[in-house]
Amino acid sequence: MSIPPPPGPHQPDPAQGPQGPSPAPDPYRPPPQGQQPYGPPPQGQQPYGPQPYGPTPPGQQPYGQQPYGQQPYGQQPYGQPYGVPYQTWGQGYSPYARPSSVNGLAIASLVFGVLCCFPAVGLVLGVIALVQIKKKGQSGKGLAIAGSILSSLGLALWVVALATGGLSEAWDGFKEGATEGAAFSVVKGQCFDAPGESLDGLTYDVDAVPCAGEHEGEVFGEFEMSGSAFPGDAAVSDAADERCYPLQDAYVMDTWSLPDDVDVYYFGPTRQSWRLGDREVTCIFGNTDETGTLTGSLRVDATTLDDDQLTFLMALNAVDETFWEEPEEQPEDDLRGYRDWSQDMHDSLDDEIRHLRAHTWSGAPAKPVQALLKDMEKARGEWAKAAASDDVDTFYTHYDAGYAYVDGPTTITARKALGLASDPPYDDEDTGGTGDGAGSDHLDV
Template sequence: MSIPPPPGPHQPQDPYQPPQPPNPSPQDPFAPSQDPYAQDTYAQGPFAQGPYGPQEYQGYQGYQGYQGAPGPQGPYPQAPYGAAPYPLWGQGYSPYGRPAAINGLAVAALVLGILCFLPAVGLVLGLVALAQIRKRGERGKGMAVAGAILSSAGLALWVLALATGGASDFWQGFKEGAGARSGFSLAKGDCFDMPGETFEEDVYDVDEVACSGEHDAEVFATVPLPGSSFPGDDHVTQLADDKCFRLRDSYAMDPWALTDKVDVYYLTPTSESWNHGDREITCVFGPVDDKGTLTGSLRADETTLDAYQLAFLKAMAAVDEVLYREPEDSAEGDLAADLTWAGEARDVIGAQADALGARTWSAKARGPVAALVKDMRKASGEWAAAAKATDVDGFYEHYETAYGYVDDRYTVTARQALGLATTPPAYDEGSDSGDGGGAGSDGESGLDV
């Protein structure tokens, strides 16, 4: 067997090459023939012989070129079957060409220019972006130029608006539009200004304002209307007239706080606004005088009163309610009806006197309330006598005496001690039963949104 040549200067020994089998000794008598024309048995097995030794090891020497070293030199064979050598590991692949990045300031300048928001900032960003693009070779020059131009135009418009006062007009209109509310979006406790001069006009929208300042009206109740079809103007008006006056006392429990300058009005749906979702009556307080205004809230209920005030006003409300039920044409047409009503007044006033007398009051209100309770019991006795009258003259005698105890000086001193209004309301003698005194009205307004 022939001995392979040792590694030369052009064939360094590969440290990762598999170990070579030991060379046979040149004196080996059993060494195979060195006939260069011996049959090539490469494909017959791993130990097949080639002209220069085992072909399997020649293949390993071919891998030396794969590791970056030159292949066999001189007469030594190349890779089997004359195949092309493998690419070198250290060569790698060349990356595809990558586009330049887009400048972020150019994008920001374009957005600000389109929105016309902070035009001065957009102009500055556009100029800075152009400088960065020239220096860094980035993309986005068109966006930077467009943003700068749009921002310049927006800045010019802002300067013109400020110079002519257009900006202040726009801001005022924006605030008015934001504060405007349609009539059917009003809620209990809201205060607003009317767009027209009177409540007799159709109302399309209103401007909500704070109740602490001057305002045209204050909402004290809303009444939802059932059904899917519009019930008609007459029906809605009749329902509003009944419901609003009944709900007034639950919002303004102190009738003395409603002076003769305050009236009850209501905003009602129309057939057109009904189709737009307006399905409720809005009950409001407003000034009697069309040119007048209200100042401060008229609300006096559980949300604004203390326990002493609530107890006193509830007792007085029960007394007022029974007195409001006085029959029409009293003591002239039906004496029996008058006697029955006088008996009801006796019972209610007597019960409320007992309730006030049994309650524990503050030190300031204890004496004034006790004096009022004494008066109420005297009034109850007069109503009892009126209920037993046998003729009209006897009824009227006790009737007038009993009414003399209503809202007298003891009522005023008790109210003053409790921190309530002390000016008695001006009762309307011409009002019908249920309207009571003070703030009755037939005012109304249609709502069209």
């Protein structure tokens, strides 16, 4: 025998009899007294509508409140928690839209396009930036397009400038402005007037003029310096002093023809022109007087001399070079040095005598040159004896005799016959020696 379960709060009493299925509710008819609309509420929850007054039974919540941790709406499947009222976002996304980053290559493309210094680089960066922007979703598309357009225009201008030579003219103008006050290139044998009051100081330009008339300077040589860093003004001056004077002797082989009021100047590179590749030092003649000028060319070399003149000057100049190597100390302090130098004088005279005798002399210079050769042979013997001297007094005797022929009467006569300058380049106060009243620059004793 089965015992029916006790009646629940919403289950009819068995004593009332079985009940059939509930008829469909009529929306226009109120529910029967004592029943809830549309069926009972779920078990364990309070029905909607007014609640009885009085204290809340134990274990139940007051009206209008829900147990902590439960949601008032929406029943979830059995065993699942109640749903969250707002949708959550997956990892790496945000519920708010963040601004995208600007592509760096787009910015660089615009910079190169504005500067126009490297238009090809700006164009390449712009194209790469557009590809990256599309792939990564970055911003900066307008910058990349603007940079590409400006770079294309700049590249076109460069091509036009190269094709028309405008870029070369612009570069030449830049160098001219950068090297203002710096050294410049002039040609050997050129005569000119400088824009300044003198040849001292900075000169950035010259006016070429004929050498036959008056002029302020004449170029007689040039040479190139080396090095990557500018050596300084003092080093340029020292190089000019060392290398310009040998060039002078090659340009003016007849040293007697050089006027007393002529001095050596030079044009050299400055720190600014050195950075542009200027390494040239130009050696020039100028007047010792700042307001003075030169007249006529001073050039006396193979381009202006005949064969007899050239042979004669080459021989005498070679001997003069040895003369200039005389020791600086006195014979009393350096007799050995003077004896070695005397031997060099003997050897130099021997070589030049053979060269002069090997040349065929004809016409007016023949006899004067033969007379000079005899004096040179005598001097050669004296220098041999000076080189063999054992004491200072003996050395002085042969030293003076060896200088006797230098720039003496036979030299002057031969020069006149050859059409060369015949006035010795020194005053009578500078003369010395013992032979025939001939002048010389030798040691006074």
